[in-house]
Amino acid sequence: MQQLTPGLARIRIKNLRLRTYIGIKEEEILNQQDILINAVILYPAADAVSGNQIEQALNYRTITKAIIAHVEGNRFALLERLTQELLDIVMQHDQVRYAELEVDKPHALRFAESVSITLSAQRD
Template sequence: MERLEPGMARIRIKNLRLRTFIGIKEEEINNRQDVLINARILYPADSAVAENEIDHALNYRTITKALISHVENNRFALLERLTQELLDIIMQHAQVRYAEVEVDKPHALRFAESVSITLSAERP
């Protein structure tokens, strides 16, 4: 894992398992399936460390609730689209400098545990 710059914090949301409609086959369109979401978020945490107050931190609970709501209340044909939309939700927060989202679709391929897509975004 890369080294963090001083003052930066890395938030990791690990193995967020949700159910949604994802895919292009009739069976996938008509039945919810599991997806597994992992996210890495980097943001400057100097103020949060110094002040020890939530108002100075990036609220990962708020972000996670938004991800859950989006996944559970929408339909997706492609993993790429779902992954990008989740990344966009995270990047709406001005404090975020870098985010990476990986979405796994368990049992999407015969003989494979899962298939995943990873996308990232960076703010200068």
């Protein structure tokens, strides 16, 4: 687990439910499916905390809108690739020090609630 250092904020995006084409079977290629996205993003927030100015904060709305556009505008064969592409979108923001993304594909396996992939990245 990532240790929280002073002045480092933890943003959590919880259960972002989107629909996209994901998978390799014909049924998956032809029909959109639900996916669930959870993200943890750490960034230095001392200036935002002390100044209370939107320009000093990491804009999680902008990040979320980019994730939505990417998921809804593309097709994916592998859950791993989708997860990496979303992690790359988050890490494009220089303020981000650490990010972890989990993408769930509900009902991907019989008898299982979902299958998920989690990937993370860290900037020194």
